[in-house]
Amino acid sequence: xxxxxxxxxxxxxxxxxxxxxxxxxxxxxxxxxxxxxxxxxxxxxxxxxxxxxxxxxxxxxxxxxxxxxxxxxxxxxxxxxxxxxxxxxxxxxxxxxxxxxxxxxxxxxxxxxxxxxxxxxxxxxxxxxxxxxxxxxxxxxxxxxxxxxxxxxxxxxxxxxxxxxxxxxxxxxxxxxxxxxxxxxxxxxxxxxxxxxxxxxxxxxxxxxxxxxxxxxxxxxxxxxxxxxxxxxxxxxxxxxxxxxxxxxxxxxxxxxxxxxxxxxxxxxxxxxxxxxxxxxxxxxxxxxxxxxxxxxxxxxxxxxxxxxxxxxxxxxxxxxxxxxxxxxxxxxxxxxxxxxxxxxxxxxxxxxxxxxxxxxxxxxxxxxxxxxxxxxxxxxxxxxxxxxxxxxxxxxxxxxxxxxxxxxxxxxxxxxxxxxxxxxxxxxxxxxxxxxxxxxxxxxxxxxxxxxxxxxxxxxxxxxxxxxxxxxxxxxxxxxxxxxxxxxxxxxxxxxxxxxxxxxxxxxxxxxxxxxxxxxxxxxxxxxxxxxxxxxxxxxxxxxxxxxxxxxxxxxxxxxxxxxxxxxxxxxxxxxxxxxxxxxxxxxxxxxxxxxxxxxxxxxxxxxxxxxxxxxxxxxxxxxxxxxxxxxxxxxxxxxxxxxxxxxxxxxxxxxxxxxxxxxxxxxxxxxxxxxxxxxxxxxxxxxxxxxxxxxxxxxxxxxxxxxxxxxxxxxxxxxxxxxxxxxxxxxxxxxxxxxxxxxxxxxxxxxxxxxxxxxxxxxxxxxxxxxxxxxx
Ligand code: BGC
Numbered sequence: 024x025x026x027x028x029x030x031x032x033x034x035x036x037x038x039x040x041x042x043x044x045x046x047x048x049x050x051x052x053x054x055x056x057x058x059x060x061x062x063x064x065x066x067x068x069x070x071x072x073x074x075x076x077x078x079x080x081x082x083x084x085x086x087x088x089x090x091x092x093x094x095x096x097x098x099x100x101x102x103x104x105x106x107x108x109x110x111x112x113x114x115x116x117x118x119x120x121x122x123x124x125x126x127x128x129x130x131x132x133x134x135x136x137x138x139x140x141x142x143x144x145x146x147x148x149x150x151x152x153x154x155x156x157x158x159x160x161x162x163x164x165x166x167x168x169x170x171x172x173x174x175x176x177x178x179x180x181x182x183x184x185x186x187x188x189x190x191x192x193x194x195x196x197x198x199x200x201x202x203x204x205x206x207x208x209x210x211x212x213x214x215x216x217x218x219x220x221x222x223x224x225x226x227x228x229x230x231x232x233x234x235x236x237x238x239x240x241x242x243x244x245x246x247x248x249x250x251x252x253x254x255x256x257x258x259x260x261x262x263x264x265x266x267x268x269x270x271x272x273x274x275x276x277x278x279x280x281x282x283x284x285x286x287x288x289x290x291x292x293x294x295x296x297x298x299x300x301x302x303x304x305x306x307x308x309x310x311x312x313x314x315x316x317x318x319x320x321x322x323x324x325x326x327x328x329x330x331x332x333x334x335x336x337x338x339x340x341x342x343x344x345x346x347x348x349x350x351x352x353x354x355x356x357x358x359x360x361x362x363x364x365x366x367x368x369x370x371x372x373x374x375x376x377x378x379x380x381x382x383x384x385x386x387x388x389x390x391x392x393x394x395x396x397x398x399x400x401x402x403x404x405x406x407x408x409x410x411x412x413x414x415x416x417x418x419x420x421x422x423x424x425x426x427x428x429x430x431x432x433x434x435x436x437x438x439x440x441x442x443x444x445x446x447x448x449x450x451x452x453x454x455x456x457x458x459x460x461x462x463x464x465x466x467x468x469x470x471x472x473x474x475x476x477x478x479x480x481x482x483x484x485x486x487x488x489x490x491x492x493x494x495x496x497x498x499x500x501x502x503x504x505x506x507x508x509x510x511x512x513x514x515x516x517x518x519x520x521x522x523x524x525x526x527x528x529x530x531x532x533x534x535x536x537x538x539x540x541x542x543x544x545x546x547x548x549x550x551x552x553x554x555x556x557x558x559x560x561x562x563x564x565x566x567x568x569x570x571x572x573x574x575x576x577x578x579x580x581x582x583x584x585x586x587x588x589x590x591x592x593x594x595x596x597x598x599x600x601x602x603x604x605x606x607x608x609x610x611x612x613x614x615x616x617x618x619x620x621x622x623x624x625x626x627x628x629x630x631x632x633x634x635x636x637x638x639x640x641x642x643x644x645x646x647x648x649x650x651x652x653x654x655x656x657x658x659x660x661x662x663x664x665x666x667x668x669x670x671x672x673x674x675x676x677x678x679x680x681x682x683x684x685x686x687x688x689x690x691x692x693x694x695x696x697x698x699x700x701x702x703x704x705x706x707x708x709x710x711x712x713x714x715x716x717x718x719x720x721x722x723x724x725x726x727x728x729x730x731x732x733x734x735x736x737x738x739x740x741x742x743x744x745x746x747x748x749x750x751x752x753x754x755x756x757x758x759x760x761x762x763x764x765x766x767x768x769x770x771x772x773x774x775x776x777x778x779x780x781x782x783x784x785x786x787x788x789x790x791x792x793x794x795x796x797x798x799x800x801x
């Protein structure tokens with residue numbers, strides 16, 4: 024396709040118009056040259072589409088940490104294909120994923136959305152994911168380029184990091200994914216060494232586009248472009264979202280006045296056209312028709328394969344278990360994904376309560392409620408869009424009291440006439456007493472119950488990050504006496520419209536049943552646990568802990584969950600703790616319970632996958648993609664708080680297990696750790712150049728999978744250099760040959776330099792558990 028010929032047909036104004044979003048999620052069409060509207064959407068666990076609401080549901084896969092925990096590149100590729108299928112179904116050309124920043128510090132609030140602390144594992148899983156998405160004719164977007172490894176002051180923070188560290192650690196996954204042929208890259212909000220990433224010509228034009236030969240599109244993170252010339256010249260091709268923004272007329276003037284060469288604009292346009300051609304949005308371009316994927320089955324498979332069994336005294340898989348005491352807020356209402364822009368709206372979520380209920384007699388107890396905000400009221404809700412006179416412009420059904428339209432109103436709603444959104448629902452309580460209602464959001468709200476006004480006022484947003492209005496909204500609560508079985512008519516009306524030309528409607532009508540108080544809840548859980556064959560406590564983080572826009576302040580399970588677990592384990596020694604978190608939490612009770620199973624954020628099939636693994640239909644296949652500290656104080660790298668606007672990556676290349684090895688301390692669980700349901704012997708290793716062949720035998724009684732991990736060491740420390748997932752029947756020996764990449768033996772010294780010499784090559788079950796060793800000479 025001759026893109027230059029098409030560009031030659033466009034006047035400057037049209038070209039410039041193409042470089043800024045026409046709205047929240049798309050670039051404008053140019054019918055004269057056969058260019059359709061190019062639609063983008065988040066990622067990474069599903070494809071939300073242009074609507075931010077449950078009205079347009081999406082498959083929700085497990086969190087990226089869970090996908091990385093499978094260490095299975097074929098599975099990551101299949102997940103990518105499913106995402107492409109979802110994108111195509113929703114008319115999306117560009118998936119804004121994968122997130123390939125690193126788990127530098129466990130405090131990073133968005134870790135659930137990244138893969139690992141290890142640059143190599145991140146790059147490999149990222150590349151497989153990208154290949155899967157793009158096989159389906161949809162562009163993947165590697166983000167956030169680069170060093171967006173924490174959230175505090177993310178718009179302004181300057182990350183100070185040396186060249187070698189940048190190349191060997193933080194750029195390495197991007198380099199790998201570019202080599203895999205990714206079609207888009209997103210520039211981050213933060214600065215690196217004094218220059219904001221949307222203007223970072225050295226890294227974007229220099230490293231990414233010239234040195235690595237990236238021919239795809241560089242899209243800014245949302246609102247990250249804040250200048251005209253420096254950003255346009257700095258390598259960012261497209262400023263999102265729009266229609267307003269610092270390019271448009273100002274960029275056109277800069278070109279006319281000779282401050283920005285037109286050839287720069289042409290290159291941006293060329294990259295848009297190339298992407299459109301690749302994704303079928305340009306006449307004559309073709310997007311392949313992929314083989315259909317069964318989304319529900321794959322989501323369940325990824326969940327089970329990512330579940331990571333940290334300890335097991337033999338209680339798992341369950342045998343002869345008839346009664347289960349199922350305890351915890353997250354057992355009843357599964358937390359299946361992290362918060363923020365990664366959020367999607369699945370059309371079903373199987374909770375642990377539902378999943379286990381199909382396998383045994385389950386007795387549920389809440390135990391303690393760590394949630395800070397009330398959950399959306401669980402009754403079907405109508406959303407009415409009102410004009411200035413209270414006339415109904417349109418009405419849309421919602422599954423619960425959660426209302427969200429960001430960037431786009433639902434079809435049929437005229438934004439110019441919209442003045443308010445009203446939610447109406449009928450709620451029939453199951454119990455009598457003082458129910459709690461809440462409204463969470465920012466702006467003016469009126470709440471009524473049976474026509475009586477309960478709240479009428481304005482809720483303000485504390486802090487400076489506007490994204491917090493939907494990621495961590497303030498909440499107003501009210502207590503309402505209600506009687507079981509009686510129907511109550513509830514409404515909440517919110518003055519709504521557009522914010523700087525962008526649709527931004529986000530609020531929730533929350534509800535909680537009357538609570539007998541935490542002491543009584545814990546006592547009830549203990550009583551139920553003592554009466555059942557086993558207890559399963561599902562404990563986890565909340566949206567206030569793991570989301571976008573802020574970091575964590577500690578690694579503790581929120582609320583009284585630690586206390587609850589200890590109390591339950593005291594009442595029933597056969598207690599399994601299921602940890603429902605996207606990234607590390609402290610588990611001070613880990614040695615006091617029968618088993619600890621980490622499910623990450625398990626996606627919409629949470630409960631079915633959990634039941635399957637607990638009862639042994641499937642083995643928990645996960646291995647930690649990140650080291651889990653015993654306590655935050657032990658973590659070698661914790662600093663995510665800027666000092667004078669900067670965070671210095673002073674630890675250099677020593678993050679994750681590399682830092683733990685150097686510190687000489689042992690974490691709670693090492694990188695690579697995870698138990699299955701069978702046992703393995705490591706039989707032999709041989710190296711032929713950089714091809715390493717390992718034989719392992721399944722020495723247990725059931726079929727199983729093993730993640731064979733290869734580490735290289737030059738005496739000082741081990742580094743992951745290869746891995747493979749093998750499957751074997753009981754008694755079966757399998758061989759795998761792993762090819763070590765040249766980067767495993769290189770350092771950056773103004774260029775890649777191979778460090779010659781003898782290396783120990785070790786195969787093992789985790790980074791601190793080598794089983795076999797060979798030598799390679801480089
Ligand atoms: C996030 C990106 C996301 C974008 C669009 C930003 O706040 O950092 O990861 O793709 O919003 O939702």
